[in-house]
Amino acid sequence: MGVSDCSDIVGVLGGMGPAATLDFLHKMLEATPARSDQEHVPVLVASIPQVPDRTAAFRGEGDSPLPALLASGRRLAEGGAGVLVMPCNTAHLWFDALQSALGLPMLHLVDAALAEAVALAGPAARIGLLATDATSAAALYPNRTPAGSALQWVMPTAGEMLDAVMPGIAAVKAGDHARGGALLQRAADALARRxxxxxxxxxxxIPLVLDAERSPLPLIDATAALARRAVAWSLARRAGAAVAIAD
Amino acid sequence: MGVSDCSDIVGVLGGMGPAATLDFLHKMLEATPARSDQEHVPVLVASIPQVPDRTAAFRGEGDSPLPALLASGRRLAEGGAGVLVMPCNTAHLWFDALQSALGLPMLHLVDAALAEAVALAGPAARIGLLATDATSAAALYPNRTPAGSALQWVMPTAGEMLDAVMPGIAAVKAGDHARGGALLQRAADALARRxxxxxxxxxxxIPLVLDAERSPLPLIDATAALARRAVAWSLARRAGAAVAIAD
Incomplete structure (x- = not known):
């Protein structure tokens, strides 16, 4: 256990929420060229959803999620993960603190998504962002715009956040995918109009309810982008290749 | 970490195959009455599919999966799981060895499935079984028939195993769900006729491709039965109730 310097095991710090974690794991399977069980990528998953709400913490209205995130990260490190990923955008507000406390390499979801955004739409595209208000207010995406690109961001208005994006996300977490999908599609339409x-x-x-068919615009699914990056990391590690981990 | 005597974390010893593990985790979500992330059941998952093929090992044609199963089980124990479940029927041939080596309580998939079979069809019903040839040859299901019941087993013939059941399972593992579903439905039809x-x-x-709509008979999904048992275990543990673990 714990020989993480040569482990090809992807540690998934999940549970935020549990359905999003499963969506991420499905996208890892889809991103893996495998004809048998044994060819799939090894993963350890901590889906321990008793993490204080990330958005409430950012607003100063709730406990910090950092102690719970650290506890889950340590479970994965002790289990032998060689790298950590977090399929939760808002939790990336605590990414730097986690990485320095855990001493494990981590793959950053926003970097994975932005690389795919530039590849899809070009380095100076106008990109709409659907995210929690904490992710948006902390400028998690604009702050990590890749060097050499000049993406412009089209964000929901305060009213759209309040009336569509945040209640849409809450509806998905509560299992009401029809209502969540309708609200989030309305927010996407407004970004397209602007x-x-x-x-x-x-x-x-969001990708649990908004797919390419329902979207008015080409999509960059941050969950899928991170899944592809995690699979590539593990396959490269298994092949013994040197892996350069961004950040 | 490791205080498993009071942990409500379900440890999932998975990866056999990875898609079946995700199906199990989905069925745990479906079995949980939750309105927010935090109300869901905490799980640690080791989906490390580099486990030698269980059926080949039983036939004496491959390495034992026990060392790999033990390694995954130890990762989960060190991560703090309070109970272990294995969403793989054939791996239950090594259940007793695992449980005694790991010293953690484990919930038995076959017991969960048989309890639901008796509830659905009665204690003297004729039950058809679709399983790997190792699960069938080891009489994993008949040997655990609950006390007080007298289930009768209707098994595929040797020809049906060779031509439909085993190639159907292999097709699912290779991602060819259309072919797998057609082969397994043919095997199910034969059991209904007998x-x-x-x-x-x-x-x-099998439940990845054969559901109630495609089945000629009422179904007992062993994966779903184990998922319900695991959720009930964790919620009872969280509530501080005494939990009697069968076996």
Whole structure:
């Protein structure tokens, strides 16, 4: 256990929410070229959803999720994960604190999504962002715009956040996918009207209800982007290749 | 970490195959009455599919899966799981060895499925079984028939195992759900013709392609039965109730 310097095991710090974690794991399976069980990528998952609400913590209205995130990260490290990923955008507000406390390499969801956004829409595209208000207010996406690109961001208005995005995400977490999908599609339509050329799904609940067919714009699914990056990391590690971990 | 005597965390020893593990985790979500992330059951998952093929090992044609199963079980124990479940029927041939080596309580998939079979079809019903040839040859299901019941078993013939059940399971593992579903439905139809009154899906790949709509008989999904038992265990543990663990 714990020989993480040569482990090809992907540690998934999940549970935020549990359905989004399963969506991420499905997307890892889809991203893996495998003809048998044994060819799939090994994963350890901590889906321990008793993490204080990330958005409430950012607003100063609830406990910090950091102690719970650290506890889950330590479970994965002790279990032998060689790298950590977090299929939750908002939790990335605590990414740097986690990485330095855990001493394990981590793959950043926003970097994975932005690389796919630039590849899909070009380095100067107008990108719409659907995310929690904490992810948006902390400028998690704009702050990590890749070097050499000049993405412009089209964000929901305060009213759209209040009336569509946040209640849409809450409806998905409560299992009401019909209501969540309708609210989030309305928010996506507003971004398209204001000139967005592509849309980042920057909260892992959103791709559960908004797919390419329902979206008015080409999509960058941050969950899928991180899944592809995690699979590539593990396959490269298994092949013994040197892996450069961004950040 | 590791205070498993009071942990309500369900440890899932998975990866056999990875898609079956996700199916199990989905069925745990479906079995949980939750309105928010935090109300869901905490799980640690080791989906490390580099486990030698269980059926080949039983036939004497491959390595024992026990060392790999033990390694995954130890990762979960060190991560703090309070109970272990294995969403793989054939791996239950090594259940007793695992439980005594790990010293953690484990919930037995076959016991969960048989309790639901008796509840659905009665204690003297004729039950059809679709399972790997190792699960069938080891009499994993008949040997655990609950006390006070007298279930009769309707098994596939050797030809049906060779031509339909085993290639059907292999097709699912290789991602060819259309072919897998057609082969397994043919096997189910044969059991119905020979008088089975209900059908146990005794391999976790099978419910991925055979559901109530496609089945000629009422179904007992062993994966779902274990998921319900695992959720009940965790909620009872969280509530501080004394939990009697069968076996």
């Amino acid at each position: 000139g967005a050329q592509a849309l980042v799904l920057g909260c892992t609940e | 008088g089975a009154q209900a059908l146990v899906l005794g391999c976790t790949e």
